[in-house]
Amino acid sequence: xxxxxxxxxxxxxxxxxxxxxxxxxxxxxxxxxxxxxxxxxxxxxxxxxxxxxxxxxxxxxxxxxxxxxxxxxxxxxxxx
Numbered sequence: 001x002x003x004x005x006x007x008x009x010x011x012x013x014x015x016x017x018x019x020x021x022x023x024x025x026x027x028x029x030x031x032x033x034x035x036x037x038x039x040x041x042x043x044x045x046x047x048x049x050x051x052x053x054x055x056x057x058x059x060x061x062x063x064x065x066x067x068x069x070x071x072x073x074x075x076x077x078x079x080x
Contacts, residue, residue, distance in 0.1 A: 025031065
């Protein structure tokens with residue numbers, strides 16, 4: 001039972017540290033653009049030299065972005 005004298009303050013300290021870290025991330029804007037990182041990974045960088053890599057408007061084509069264009073019924077900038 002004497003070990004609880006040490007474990008309870010350690011557990012409270014770790015919990016308060018985690019809460020403080022979470023509140024710091026909220027205030028520093030870590031969660032402002034949650035979709036940005038997910039969309040930045042989608043363009044295919046290995047297609048830069050091909051004619052399908054960039055359209056006239058310099059929007060990267062490829063991967064899920066290209067497939068979403070096809071799914072939306074829009075005409076892609078180039079054929080694959």
